[in-house]
Amino acid sequence: MSYDTPLDDDRILIKGAYLLTQDTALGNFVGDVLVADGKIKEIGRKVEDDRARVIDGTGTAVLPGFIDTHRHNWQGALRNLGPAWTYEEYRSQVQIGLGQHFEPRDVHVGNLTADLMSLEAGVTTVRDESHISNSPEHSDAAIAAHWESGIRAVFDHGWPSTEAEQWQFGSARRHPDDIRRIRNEVLPDDSARVTLNAMLRGPELSTPDVAEQDIRLARELDLRISMHVGLGEWGARQQAIRRLAEAGLLKEDMTFIHCCTSTDDELRMLAAHGATASVASALEVFMPGLGQPATNRLLAAGVRPSLSVDTETIVSGDMFGVMRAALAYQQLIVAGAAGPMDRVPDLPTFDAADLLAFATIEGARACGIDDRTGSLTPGKEADLIMIRLDHANLLPATDVAASIVAGGHAGNVDLVVVAGRVLKSDGVLKGGNAHFEQAGASRDRLFRAAGIALPA
Ligand SMILES: [Zn+2]
Structure with a gap:
């Protein structure tokens, strides 16, 4: 239907x-x-x-x-595969292993599966971080799913998952040019229910030249930008936010995702330039390798963050778990048992009412749609x-x-x-559950293509 x-x-x-x-x-x-x-x-x-x-x-x-400011919707049919995965295991299994085998129909199924789960759990806006731009048809399939599901979606066009390793960590490849076609022909209207942003790699995942050219491309197309930064020890060495500030590229149109190992100085730069942040607290506490949620350090820098699910391959696709994980980690800070970056005196804290604001109005601000929702x-x-x-x-x-x-x-x-x-x-999703059978079929197809044993 x-x-x-x-x-x-x-x-x-x-x-x-x-x-x-x-x-x-x-x-x-x-x-x-x-x-x-x-x-x-x-x-x-x-x-x-x-x-x-x-x-x-x-x-x-x-x-x-709820407004989820960062989810890789294409992985919707791969949900709950690796709750105990490390960052490297996730990268090798999903981004490198399975991502190259996705056909446009798998992206469609994955996105629709993620959208429907989101709606089921009260998420009315999702920012879809789509690093499955393996072809223009893949991106079109992702966008089509958002129109069908009825959710409000910010489609963040990203890079391909074919040759995934060539697209990250020092990549010299420029952002796929298809983003121009999508802007001009597919999602030109910034007031529509489905809108376009650019998911860029920035100086943490690409060369400085590429990072700058990509940012200029997004701004030429009048697109807001999201960027994963502060990813583990690599992110701590790259200091992407500092480099953007020094290059004069840090602006209020940017949302920084994770920021786990971004320094306090960098978070203050983020705040000073009016940029926004997305904390994927559940994912960050579940998956070793990224660092810890920066919620309290962001507050100390003057930033009220938004919250996000990230990948359903590891954590549940609802915002209740994300809010609870942020709170659980804060309580470790209060107990003096948090990671080294949070062992500083007098970090500001938040409560349940703050968490609901992070999961709603702050999400709208991070997506630049707070005039419309949140x-x-x-x-x-x-x-x-x-x-x-x-x-x-x-x-x-x-x-x-x-x-x-x-x-x-x-x-x-x-x-x-x-x-x-x-x-x-009345507690029942209008679209019903029939779609979820397609998710199983897509999962089977992808597992066979990647040589992974199917579940019994
Ligand atoms: Zn992510």
Whole structure:
């Protein structure tokens, strides 16, 4: 079936929910939200509307949908393969081993699988870090999946996973020129539900000349930029953020992913230039080799970070686990048991309410779409979720934010709305689960091509 079914819920009034608006002017309160014409029309303690379908929000929290600022969606059908992998094992198994065998249809299946899991768990925007640009058809397949799933997506065009090793760690290859075609012909509209960014390698993964040429290309095309930096000991030696600052290339259009081994000085440079950060906290604590989540060091530098899943081959594709991992690592810092970069006095801390902001409005800021989404501000696109607080794992929800962060899971997400379209309701994904059979078939095809034994 198509996931792009016509809108049948164009006017919705949610009554009596606990609203975590993520808009500091509005705050949190029990009240009503009216969705009309795809937008948040009105919010208040009491909103009436004769034409709207009324949803009883009693016993629920309504908040903007989660925004995942960095996920490699193409790996959706490879999820949960290696929860105990090291960084090198992940690279050799997925990026180098399996990535070269992806056909466009596998990218389509992977992206759709990742999108649907995201929606199931209340993620309404995903920034798809697509380093599977093996051909123009691969990129087109990834983008098509985002249109079909109904999710809001920032498609970050990256490099190929064919000859993966030639494209990273000192690579002299320039970013694939196909990004021009995609900008001009496929995703020219920055106000659309699916938009384009550039996933660049920067000075950490390519030569300084290539890094500069690629950045100039992205800016010529008026594209925001994401970049993986601070990756383990390699990242500590490269100091990519410092080099960008010294070259006059560090700007507010950049989002830096991980920053695990970026120095405190570099994080201050990031802040001073108005750039943003994405912490993949679950992945970073699970996978040895990258370093530790920089959440608290970023706060010390004056940056409120966004959060991200990264790869579902290792960690779960929901933001609940990502928030909990960030908190778990912070508590190691507080206990004096964290990594060496965090053994400094008086690092600022965050709480559950901060984590919900990192996972929503700060994600929107990192993607440059906070004028459109990330809070329940009237006039913004209606990207919102309803979480049932009357489920056994959340009752009695004494502190709503703390309950969601400490105990929430995808099964508590009752309603998911993107741009006014209902994509999950009464706890059931509208597209159903039939698609997930294709994910198994794609996995089988890829395993056979790579000579990996199929599961029994
Ligand atoms: Zn990544």
